[in-house]
Amino acid sequence: MIRVVLPAHLRTLARIGSGEVQLEVDGPVTQGTVLDALEARYPMLRGTLRDQVTHVRRPFIRFFACQEDWSNAPPDTPLPEAVCTGAEPFLVVGAVAGG
Numbered sequence: 001m002i003r004v005v006l007p008a009h010l011r012t013l014a015r016i017g018s019g020e021v022q023l024e025v026d027g028p029v030t031q032g033t034v035l036d037a038l039e040a041r042y043p044m045l046r047g048t049l050r051d052q053v054t055h056v057r058r059p060f061i062r063f064f065a066c067q068e069d070w071s072n073a074p075p076d077t078p079l080p081e082a083v084c085t086g087a088e089p090f091l092v093v094g095a096v097a098g099g
Contacts, residue, residue: 001022001023001086002022002023002024002025002029002034002037002083002084002086002090003020003021003022003083003086003088003089004020004021004022004034004038004089004090004091004092005019005020005089005090005091006019006021006092007092007093007094009094010045010048010049010092010094013044013045013048014044014045016042020089021038021041021042022086023037023038023041024037025037028078029078029079029083029084030075030076030078030079031063031070031073031075031076031077031079031090032055032075034079034090035049035050035055035075048061049061055075057071059095060094060095060097061092061093061094061095062092062093062094063090063091063092063093064090064091064093065079065080065082065083065088065090065091066082066083066088068080
């Protein structure tokens with residue numbers, strides 16, 4: 001079971017009560033397969049985390065696993081074992097910009 005933590009605005013959009021969802025991922029656990037499973041379970045999130053056609057991450061969305069930034073990692077890179085076993089969550093974070 002993969003644990004995914006979403007920011008408040010995406011929890012509101014998906015009508016998720018708590019900050020964490022648990023997902024079953026078929027096959028290897030990668031950033032891409034986790035996001036595929038998340039969008040399959042919550043279709044209203046399609047296009048909010050990544051482009052629907054190219055699957056490129058949206059500019060103000062970041063991904064973290066085991067305290068490391070995975071935002072620019074290739075989507076087919078296997079996630080750390082701690083995320084795969086559910087010991088650590090996969091974090092989706094809304095980035096902040098301003099000046």
